[in-house]
Amino acid sequence: MKKDHRVVLRLRRAAAVLFATVLVAVLVPLQAFAAPPTPLRPGSGNAAVFGALFWPILAIATVVFVLVEGLLIFAIVRYRRRYDDDTPVQVHGNNTLELIWTIIPALIMAVLFAMTLVELQKERNTPPDAMRIEVTGHQWYWEFYYPETGLKLDSRTTTSFFIPTDRPVAFEVTSKDVIHSFWVPQLNGKMDAIPGRVNTVWAGDVKPGTYAGQCAEFCGLRHYNMLFNIIAVTPEDFDVWMQAQVFLASQFRPVGTDIEAPLPSGEATSGEALFVAQGCVACHSLDGSTLVGPSMQGMAGRAEGRSTELSAEQYLHQSIVLPCEYVVDGFACVMPQNFGTEKLDAQALADLIAYLETLE
Amino acid sequence: MAATTYPGSAVTRRASLVDWLTTVDHKKIGIMYVILAFLFFAAGGTLALLIRWELALPGQQLLDADQYNKVFSMHGTTMIFLFVIPMLVGLGNYFVPLQIGARDMAFPRLNALSLWMTVGGGILLYSSWLVPGGAAAIGWTGYAPLTSTTFSPSSSVDLWAIGLIVLGSASTAGAVNFIVTTLNMRAPGMTMWRLPLFTWSVLVTAFMVLLATPMLSGALAMQLADRNLGTQFFVPESGDPVLWQHLFWFYSHPAVYIMVVPAMGVISEILPVFSRKPIFGYSAIVWSSIAIGVLGFTTWAHHMFTTGLSPLLESFFILSTMIIAVPTGVKMFNWIFTMIGGSLKFDTPLLFSIGFLSMFLIGGLSGVFQAVLPLDRQLHDTYWVVAHFHYVIFGGTVFGLVAGAYYWLPKMFGFKLGEGLGKIHFWLMFIGFNLTFFPMHILGLLGMPRRYFDYPAERGWTEYNLAATIGAFIILLAFLVFLVNVIMSAIRREPAGDDPWEGNTLEWATTSPPPVHNFDRIPVVSSLRPVRDARLRLAGEPVEDELH
Numbered sequence: 082m083k084k085d086h087r088v089v090l091r092l093r094r095a096a097a098v099l100f101a102t103v104l105v106a107v108l109v110p111l112q113a114f115a116a117p118p119t120p121l122r123p124g125s126g127n128a129a130v131f132g133a134l135f136w137p138i139l140a141i142a143t144v145v146f147v148l149v150e151g152l153l154i155f156a157i158v159r160y161r162r163r164y165d166d167d168t169p170v171q172v173h174g175n176n177t178l179e180l181i182w183t184i185i186p187a188l189i190m191a192v193l194f195a196m197t198l199v200e201l202q203k204e205r206n207t208p209p210d211a212m213r214i215e216v217t218g219h220q221w222y223w224e225f226y227y228p229e230t231g232l233k234l235d236s237r238t239t240t241s242f243f244i245p246t247d248r249p250v251a252f253e254v255t256s257k258d259v260i261h262s263f264w265v266p267q268l269n270g271k272m273d274a275i276p277g278r279v280n281t282v283w284a285g286d287v288k289p290g291t292y293a294g295q296c297a298e299f300c301g302l303r304h305y306n307m308l309f310n311i312i313a314v315t316p317e318d319f320d321v322w323m324q325a326q327v328f329l330a331s332q333f334r335p336v337g338t339d340i341e342a343p344l345p346s347g348e349a350t351s352g353e354a355l356f357v358a359q360g361c362v363a364c365h366s367l368d369g370s371t372l373v374g375p376s377m378q379g380m381a382g383r384a385e386g387r388s389t390e391l392s393a394e395q396y397l398h399q400s401i402v403l404p405c406e407y408v409v410d411g412f413a414c415v416m417p418q419n420f421g422t423e424k425l426d427a428q429a430l431a432d433l434i435a436y437l438e439t440l441e
Numbered sequence: 442m443a444a445t446t447y448p449g450s451a452v453t454r455r456a457s458l459v460d461w462l463t464t465v466d467h468k469k470i471g472i473m474y475v476i477l478a479f480l481f482f483a484a485g486g487t488l489a490l491l492i493r494w495e496l497a498l499p500g501q502q503l504l505d506a507d508q509y510n511k512v513f514s515m516h517g518t519t520m521i522f523l524f525v526i527p528m529l530v531g532l533g534n535y536f537v538p539l540q541i542g543a544r545d546m547a548f549p550r551l552n553a554l555s556l557w558m559t560v561g562g563g564i565l566l567y568s569s570w571l572v573p574g575g576a577a578a579i580g581w582t583g584y585a586p587l588t589s590t591t592f593s594p595s596s597s598v599d600l601w602a603i604g605l606i607v608l609g610s611a612s613t614a615g616a617v618n619f620i621v622t623t624l625n626m627r628a629p630g631m632t633m634w635r636l637p638l639f640t641w642s643v644l645v646t647a648f649m650v651l652l653a654t655p656m657l658s659g660a661l662a663m664q665l666a667d668r669n670l671g672t673q674f675f676v677p678e679s680g681d682p683v684l685w686q687h688l689f690w691f692y693s694h695p696a697v698y699i700m701v702v703p704a705m706g707v708i709s710e711i712l713p714v715f716s717r718k719p720i721f722g723y724s725a726i727v728w729s730s731i732a733i734g735v736l737g738f739t740t741w742a743h744h745m746f747t748t749g750l751s752p753l754l755e756s757f758f759i760l761s762t763m764i765i766a767v768p769t770g771v772k773m774f775n776w777i778f779t780m781i782g783g784s785l786k787f788d789t790p791l792l793f794s795i796g797f798l799s800m801f802l803i804g805g806l807s808g809v810f811q812a813v814l815p816l817d818r819q820l821h822d823t824y825w826v827v828a829h830f831h832y833v834i835f836g837g838t839v840f841g842l843v844a845g846a847y848y849w850l851p852k853m854f855g856f857k858l859g860e861g862l863g864k865i866h867f868w869l870m871f872i873g874f875n876l877t878f879f880p881m882h883i884l885g886l887l888g889m890p891r892r893y894f895d896y897p898a899e900r901g902w903t904e905y906n907l908a909a910t911i912g913a914f915i916i917l918l919a920f921l922v923f924l925v926n927v928i929m930s931a932i933r934r935e936p937a938g939d940d941p942w943e944g945n946t947l948e949w950a951t952t953s954p955p956p957v958h959n960f961d962r963i964p965v966v967s968s969l970r971p972v973r974d975a976r977l978r979l980a981g982e983p984v985e986d987e988l989h
Contacts, residue, residue, distance in 0.1 A: 117901040118888035120819045130815045138813060142806045149773060149802055156780040157787075157795065160716070167717065167784035171985060174722035175778075182774040183767060190763040190809075197759055197813045204815065205752060220592070259587040260682060262747060262822065266888040270818020273748045276586065277677035280749040293900070297747075297822045297890045299580050301587055302506055305893035370505070 118293035124267035124313065126286035130200050141189060207283045211251035212244070218254070218261030218274035218296065221303035222360065232326050236309045237360035243312045245319035249285035262298035265311050271297045287313045302373070303363055336430045338402045338421040340395055344431040352436025355429055364416070367440070374416060375409045380440040397434045401425070465549035466957055467534050470556050472853060474531025478524050481563060485519035486920070488512045490913055493877070497910035499898040509894040510578035517581030518601070521696065522608050523563050525834065528842055529703040530615055533643040535853060537619060539948035539955060540637040542628025542964045547621040555615040562608035569597035577601040580892060583664070585675030585685040590668050599668060602661040609658045612650050619647035628947070630966035637946040638720060641727050642706025645734040649695045652738070657692035660685060683748055690741035698737040700834055702730055704841030705772060708794050711848050712776055714942050715791040716783025719969065722775040729768035736765040746817045755814055762812035769805055773798065788942070789863030793844030796871050800836025804829055807882065825885025831878045843870070843923070850927070851937030855953045862926035866919050873915030880905035945970035
């Protein structure tokens with residue numbers, strides 16, 4: 082009985098992983114990040130507002146531009162000085178003309194103001210049936226929390242965050258450190274992620290597709306690198322993805338912080354992938370240059386002999402799960418301390434260590 | 442000719458270094474401001490070229506992310522606080538007393554203090570490159586809580602804040618000086634409604650500086666207290682990081698007009714002279730400057746449309762931002778109608794003035810898009826905004842300043858600048874400027890955020906970035922031509938004469954350069970264009986009654 086249960090579990094796990102893999106492979110285009118994330122190619126009703134206002138205003142602006150530059154060019158061509166003693170009529174002004182070019186722009190502005198308020202009204206209230214996603218900005222990644230299922234993902238380990246197309250989605254945006262700005266141009270305008278506040282931005286009538294997102298408020302060193310994709314799929318596909326993610330998350334057993342814990346044998350190639358996926362590259366270079374933390378160049382040679390009590394493997398193990406135990410001279414301990422408690426399982430940690438030991 | 446009416450006396454003694462360091466003469470102080478501003482323009486321009494070099498193509502080119510963030514932060518800070526504002530103060534210092542027929546500023550010692558505090562503020566800001574960790578990487582906006590000791594432990598942020606407080610205090614003192622000078626030191630007959638438009642623009646600007654700058658200084662002092670004394674003004678939960686943005690923009694939006702209005706004043710001086718016509722609608726220009734000065738204080742939160750303002754505040758700031766476009770539009774038409782019906786002589790100052798009109802127009806129009814909140818939510822903090830404010834500050838103010846340089850350098854140094862090289866300078870700058878900044882509108886529409894060290898090739902932003910980088914180096918070439926022109930003209934020393942352009946205002950009624958006391962006899966003014974009147978009288982032509 083007990084054995085059967087384990088087989089079923091293993092089968093379900095395999096199926097879920099397969100589903101998730103196929104889904105991502107099919108739905109995420111080959112390019113990691115979609116071509117220009119422009120609101121002029123809207124993926125939602127909210128983003129379509131941009132075009133609805135932009136094109137008419139551009140038309141008005143073009144008319145004004147042509148008129149004013151035309152007048153300027155007319156003046157330049159028509160009134161160039163032909164004789165040295167030209168003395169034009171000394172006109173000091175014209176109240177009627179001046180009144181006209183005060184009133185007409187004022188009227189244009191009044192029309193624009195009305196147009197703006199009308200469109201703004203549509204945005205104001207988040208639909209009550211919207212699916213909530215809590216988005217938290219961190220230096221320098223986004224964390225997505227789906228409260229309905231308790232799923233938590235972050236943009237260091239995946240760049241793909243799924244939403245369903247059958248109902249509006251409300252992103253409740255906040256920050257854990259400095260101010261960021263959550264922006265998926267094809268879904269809606271940006272919303273600042275401010276520590277201590279929650280701002281909501283929503284998207285309805287979402288079309289299936291991949292929508293690139295990014296940080297739009299300068300937030301420090303790797304501000305440019307907070308990229309992610311929102312992938313809008315049918316509710317059925319969304320449910321499959323969600324079940325797979327929830328299942329994978331439930332299968333996850335963090336390795337913990339005990340450096341005596343036995344590890345399986347590691348696979349350096351998976352470790353290399355993890356080094357990128359877990360965001361290690363953000364702070365540790367491979368070429369000897371110093372980013373936030375020490376470079377990993379030559380780690381294979383250096384890990385041995387760092388400590389008299391620890392072997393190379395144990396030293397690396399400790400440095401990942403308890404990064405503040407031993408800090409290399411000239412650096413502060415700013416590394417997240419949750420790699421052992423939340424982010425890596427025993428296999429992943431073993432893979433990472435195996436990879437680091439290959440770095441000459 | 443005019444000098445025979447208001448004779449001046451030539452400078453006979455060469456000034457020594459000690460003279461320059463201890464001077465309280467508004468003209469020497471003005472020249473030192475201009476030189477200081479140009480030095481920092483070279484520094485800020487170098488930083489701009491580093492930014493463009495880095496962004497030319499995807500991937501790392503020249504800098505790393507940390508260096509890049511420092512470079513763009515110091516580029517903005519330098520250009521605003523150490524180039525544009527000191528340059529305008531320099532021209533104001535030199536020409537306001539001359540234009541109103543005064544012998545100096547009202548408080549010459551305070552004037553010298555402002556100059557040397559500006560030098561000190563610049564040194565403080567730039568010394569931040571020397572502290573461990575290098576200059577502050579916080580943008581020119583220094584948003585909390587990125588500026589807290591948690592996220593920016595380096596003391597460069599303290600130097601940045603102290604430097605800006607020193608610069609701001611210098612500006613505030615200078616503003617008092619300009620206001621008192623303009624109100625109290627005018628020559629007999631120089632009523633407020635005969636005040637030259639450049640002087641009017643400096644007066645309006647001085648009031649804005651006086652009311653806005655202390656707000657910035659206060660906010661910076663709070664930031665310093667948060668960093669060093671454990672206060673929590675801008676700390677999340679116990680304080681409010683958004684409060685910083687309110688205080689910062691309460692200064693920094695008026696600061697945009699502080700940077701633009703005097704350049705508008707320069708244009709309002711040049712257009713009538715080179716059109717041989719009075720300015721079209723003098724009082725409309727004055728009132729629109731005053732309107733901009735007042736309304737400039739009502740629009741600050743349009744920089745904060747993405748922070749989650751209340752609906753009422755959103756509507757208010759949309760409306761106020763749209764209203765301020767009206768007086769700006771009024772000026773535009775008044776300038777063009779000054780040229781229409783005139784007799785235009787296309788010397789370099791007029792070319793740059795036309796550059797101002799055509800480029801500032803684009804900056805004004807793109808600003809209207811940003812007033813429309815649903816558009817701003819998309820355009821905010823993208824390259825669209827970078828394009829917009831460079832069309833205003835570079836296309837507007839810098840073209841205006843260069844126009845002013847070609848117009849007034851002959852008065853300041855007594856020799857003419859080469860016209861041929863001046864025209865090459867203009868065309869290179871006009872082409873380079875548009876090639877640099879026009880594609881940025883498209884980059885913004887394509888979703889490229891500003892302050893990005895790097896971008897993936899797949900985003901489709903590469904071509905526009907490359908174009909912008911090429912344009913930036915054409916601008917560099919333009920300013921090298923300017924430098925060569927100034928040096929060659931200084932060597933050639935072709936005398937400018939007292940009044941090389943057939944000017945209207947009193948600075949042309951004295952020698953080039955003017956004597957220490959400006960005028961041997963204080964002129965008496967009876968119209969808007971006293972020097973033109975004197976010229977006509979001397980030629981025996983009738984002088985028509987002017988409106989004011």
